[in-house]
Amino acid sequence: MAIYDLLPKFGYIEPNNLKGLQPGFVVAQMPVAESATAALTYKGEGKYMENGTICAISVEGIVEPTAQSKALFICYSEPLNTVVNSDQFYAVNLKEEHPRLVQLIPGDEWMSTKELTLSGALSGRIVEVTATTGMGKSDDWFKCTTMANGDAGHHYMFIG
Secondary structure (H helix, E strand, C coil): CCHHHHCCCCCCEEEEECHHHCCCCEECCCCECHHHHHHHCHHHCCCEEECCCEEEEECCEEECCCCCCCCCEEECCCCCCCCCHHHCCCEEECCCCCCCEEECCCCCEEEECCCCCCCHHHCCCEEECCCCCCCCCCCCHHHCCECCCCCECEEEEECC
């Protein structure tokens, strides 16, 4: 067993089509609100915010999304550990830096190893794309369930 096996394993995303990256709809240098720390961090411990976490912003900082949240954001940061590619982990250590968020725009798509709970505030706003109906019968890329490196993944789309 390598020492890297003791590190936490975080989900990661492949931003297939995050339109917010193109015009620069990126929020950085905003802290996570104290009221949302447990809900938005890895295992509720208040230390790491994982890539693929969906959130909103308010005057208090980064908060958990609600049904009234006008804009939703996805946490998307560079890997923390870059020493060994196979052991990179994608999260932000909130004790050292603020997360980078990309605003979701209707039609955005991404693949993620992190499974989202699509209920509550996310219900009807984000969908997991599983297959097409009659389109692309020979090469249905919508039903893709693996990441580029072969890890199991989920294909999501923001619909508004």
